[in-house]
Amino acid sequence: MNGWDFSKLQVISEGVEWEFYEEVRKNSKNTDVLLDIGTGGGEGLLSIASSLLLTVGVDLSKSMVETAKENLEKSEITNVKFLQMNSDDLQFPAGFFDVISCRHAPFSAVEVAKVLKRGGIFLSQQVSEADKLNIKQVFGRGQAFHEPDGNLKATYIQDLKEAGFSKVQSYDYNAKNYFQRPEDLVFLLQHTPIIPNFGNRIEDGMILEEFIRSNRTIKGICTNEKRFLIIAEK
Template identity: 60%
Template sequence: MNELEYKHFYDRVGKLNGWDFSKVKCVAEGVLWDFYHEVSRRCRKSDFLLDIGTGGGEQLLSITEAALLLVGIDQSAGMIETANDNLAKARKDNVRMLQMDAERIDFPRGFFNVVSCRHSPFSASEAAKVLTEDGLFLTQQVSEDDKINLAQAFGRRQADDGANDGTLKNKYISELQEAGFRDIQSYDYDAVEYYETYEDLIFLLKHTPIIPGFGQDENDFAVLEQFIRDNQTSKGIRTNAKRFMIIARK
């Protein structure tokens, strides 16, 4: 999936669903942190928080008490449309949702105390630009070996460039160093996930780019049925969720 294809996919999903997977029945074992809990516990009540790639704003809206002002940005018009619908329902007056490119963040220098980014590309230099001195940046990203058994079954994956696991983490750490961040710490987990039903797994594959173009190949559902037979357990359909988190101070 190239960048243009991903943008079109992301915009379409944004209008339909946002980034809300709360209805998917899945149990995970071995998750070591909740990213937005990590963000919220590092905020002061007086802080301004920027969330890059906020999607439908679902996660940002769960921590509105953590900071004085919370701003979610996303490049996708569809995602921001859903985010503003979610904001209207939440009736929170200290949150703003704006369509904006992470490569060109249109806020004054040093405007935010904390910048967060979950499962979305970011520019280290742009994050540094809008952070205060001593400001904090946190990101959680999907590792290359996420959903590894699904990728092996289908013979394709989102990160289809053959990169070894850890490549993206090392790239981001290097970029943060170059942008002047210090005290850079990274963390990893590889959790086991169990999806309760066939439909839960279908929802995941149709609303994420884990398997690019899922459902467009007439053989995809046959592959999925074989995958389920091979990975069905008493707890559900087994796969993995591999994540890394980076925390850095400006």
């Protein structure tokens, strides 16, 4: 995404039904070669690299790849490579990977099918249209705010089937997020596309203050986290 460290956010989640890279690990063998599309700073990939033979992370952002390489150097892990690459043009031999993962990043089903082995597994977690819905409603704008919930999932499933995937399964969760401090919520909005150009409008600060007042609970400032997971076999 942006190279920002979201791990320092103080947020309590209830109802999260899976951890994406743990799902990737469970669907992989220690003899597998894995590609991670939209790898960002590489933290997720590095967390499971020891369970695989070889892993490659690609991201369109040059700065993200630089961050990932810095994280790799600190980790001293030896079976990971990070490359700057467009997911619409994957520069690898056909059928090179046993497993491909993609978390919160766009992908081309055709390109994924091209570089995945027959019988290989593709896993993708994406943000649903109804994610952070109460925030988008109070601002009157937001990422996919006017899109029907489920459109993106349906589109990706159709694309994967047309690209030759024989078995495509999907899962959803709609969890609660409780942000512990206003600054945690501000950081999230500043460094994600949830509210486009957050802070550029004079009224944004006042709208956020009203949102915090209206949604503050004993557990924290409440919003939702809606995700879907696709697991497809070629």
